[in-house]
Amino acid sequence: MNDPDNPIERPFTVEEKHALSLLMDMVIPPSKTYGVPGAGDTLILNTIINDAGRRTPRLMDALAALEEMSQEGCGVGFAELPVEQRGSIVNAFREAHPGVANLIANLATQCYYRDDRVMIALDMETRPPHPEGYVVEQGDWSLLNPVRKRAAFYRKLDQPSS
């Protein structure tokens, strides 16, 4: 495990990237139904690794913990596990480490939902909000008419609680 005060600064190994890809696909898998990649897709995974920043050591620790649980429980590495067993290991990991599991889910979603393919599948425009902005309809202000008819009901200073 990394010492949080002196985190190791090193790139992910090929094995770690592969395990991370498998893990991210378990958070958000690819879907033929919706025509979208999974969060373990190469492009999205690279974004996740870039975005991890100072959270990288925690991510590496999570992968190490998954590997250890897998070796201890099943006798093989996380990446070699059959899909069902991988799911069991991940579920046990989420229960034991909810904080890191949230971090993994947050990283997955924050990178996944800005991928062009995903945004297009959701009918989103692939652009930042500024400078074009968006249109919001005014709405039906006649809905306010019954409230306009209401008498003032703020509490007067000579009025005890009613």
Add this chain to the structure above:
Amino acid sequence: MSEEPVDVLIIGAGASGAAMSWSLADTRMHIVCLEQGGLMNPLTYPSTSRDWETRAQGEFAINPNQRNLPTDYPINEDESPIKVANFNGVGGGTVLYAGHYPRFHPSDFKVKSLDGIAEDWPISYDDLAPFYGENDRMTGVAGLAGDPAYPQDNAHRLPPLPLGKSGQILAKGYNKLGWHWWPSDTAIITEDYDGRAKCINLGACGSGCAQGAKGSADVTYWPHALRAGVELRTHCRVREVTIGKDGMATGAVYYDGNGDEQVIKSHIVVMASNGVGTPRLLLNSKSPQFPDGLANSSGLVGKNLMFHPYASIQGVFNELTDGFAGPHKAIRSQQFYETDPSRDFVRGYTMEIQRGMPPVRTAHTGMRLGRIPWGDDHHSAFRRLYNHVTGMVAVCEDLPEEHNRVTLDPHLKDGNGIPAPKINYTLSDNSRKMLDHGVARATEILEAAGATDVMSEAPISWGGWHLMGTARMGLDPAKSVVNEWGRSHDVKNLFIIDGSVFVTSAGVNPTSTIQALALYIADQMKSRLSNLFD
């Protein structure tokens, strides 16, 4: 650096410091404002880039410990269920606020007289009313006159924010139940105003408005104050206020952007560093005359910390909502604002609608609340929520309790070695009951509006947006830190103008009142210049 004393030193360039700087500028005094953060550049705000939701959780996160920028100071909040939200830069917390801009009610200033709890303010709604109006003019406020929940006023308002799909859904729910709602007073301009361009519905108000339509103090007061000659020094972090042998404030010691220690001398010192930063500095300003911290003869500096405990209640609808487009706030309800003896709590709360959520936040919220799973069902569950959620928050009045407090952490320090603040806070039984009431009533509204599922959280753990009460005002020096016009009871040339001086918190967002108070105190100072220190 050695320099001649300035006339007024203002510590903090946020909501109150900006308003005070502008108001005092017409005296032609030499006014210097020190700000530990930098000048903001709206064109670098998250909404200008594709990864805007990620950046909003990173360098623009509302929590300073999460943001962890060199301009931030850490806060030990381990002993608080509600975490602090702030921002350190010109404009302060208004850079990240949603712009919700309601006034207090008249009753909020008289809670002891009316409800037998806490303390009355030494000033009234009527005292502040002209300054609310002046502040609205300076800021640019969208809204609609005639709200029956408030006394009538002649405030200058721009047209209200659009109701949109979300506002209409919720308005129908309120109308079915016969409950109050009204377009929010919001510091977001719906028409071009004072050289600023109108809102274009970026939907990213909470991480800085790249359009400049949101009335953060850096785009409202500061351009006017700087043109009027106020000197603003950025990246200057104050360590302590200094005191002379006569017990008067003499200025401050601060670290400049290079980390070099500097001394500034001033005839008047004004604290404007928010309800956590101000008590931190006062407690760190110890001297033989003030061994317990400056202006602390009452022992109340740092005590009576109030947040507004928030409940979030969101409904899932079959019909489309606005999603994340548009300002977050469009309407509010004050149906449950005033004390009602039939309820099991005193005081009350405002409901503020929240229009919808952007995609990443939809996923985070759905996962946190158990609506979106990991794995194959993620996609269908996400699509059930995305652009189909709208709801509200209940902003609950927090009552002052001395055990809720800001102290100096004995170990934690900021980048300049200044002790960090520590927060001790517990949620009161009254607040818990109010939150529960808010969740139950909001659920009724959402169901009346057609929600198929309701998700709630109370309190919102990251929602310590409002920092109040830690150097309160009052007539009695034994029970307050500053007098009824913001001057320290103990140090006659020391003023406090931020949320610290709040006696009670009301059940609305405080920024409008913080700025109106700053203008009121500035006006009091100007009217008393000949005998200000008597």
